[in-house]
Amino acid sequence: MKKIGHRGAKGYEPENTLVSFQKALDMRVDGIELDVHLSTDDELMVIHDETIDRTTNGKGFVNKLSLRELKVFRINRTYEIPTLKEVFDLVNQDCFINIELKNYDTAEKVVSLIEKYVVKKGWKYDRFLVSSFDWNALQQVAFLNDKIPIGVLTETNLDLALAFAKFIQAKSIHPHFHLLTKENTAQMQEKGLQVFPWTINELEDIQKIKTFNVNGIITDFPNRI
Ligand code: G3P
Ligand code: CA
Secondary structure, three states: OEEEEEOOOOOOOOOOOHHHHHHHHHOOOOEEEEEEEEOOOOOEEEOOOOEOOOOOOOOOEHHHOOHHHHHHOOEOOOEOOOEHHHHHHHOOOOOEEEEEEOOOOHHHHHHHHHHHHHHHOOOOHHHEEEEEOOHHHHHHHHHHOOOOOEEEEEOOOHHHHHHHHHHOOOOEEEEEHHHOOHHHHHHHHHOOOEEOOEOOOOHHHHHHHHOOOOOEEEEOOHHHO
16 A cells, blocks of 8 residues: 655645655655646646645745745745755655646646656656646657656545546546445445545544555655554
């Protein structure tokens, strides 16, 4: 069962920062999950919200600010908003990177960056897993490069997500953990999909979901897995 650090190790360090990803790597995660938005000059920025208001000391929409402008602001008075490149450069151990596309516009840039790092670092495509609630964005990724592993995110409709996952030949399905049962987990796996529920933090929930034999757990507290 794979342990996947949500926004790095969000339970211990500020989410989606290099220090948070390093913490997750130190906890020997199998994968890290992160979120991406595009800056106005098309840089892939690792940040969850469409604005910088909640997590930094600045204000404004990510897609209305340039890389230079975004780099001025600080998370917890200390850390910069990382770029996706910076996270790729940080990961030097056997760990996959689950990139969640927060909107359609990021799809093409993420595909290009993955292709670049496959050459630059000699990584295999299975070092990456691109997921999204925006299934059009996933379709665009599959259209641009069908070697990139895809994960279908859903918070509400497992049947629809399963049908779509089969349609685009996804590697995995990422349901909110409340949607899961032992039976539907097995059904998805019988159809060839890996099951990576999110975001499971409480020990009681972790223990319960483990009994469903999921393929991995996305958590803020990787050491609890
Ligand atoms: O990828 C799983 C999970 O991160 C999706 O929800 O809001 O934490 O990005 P959110
Ligand atoms: Ca996410």
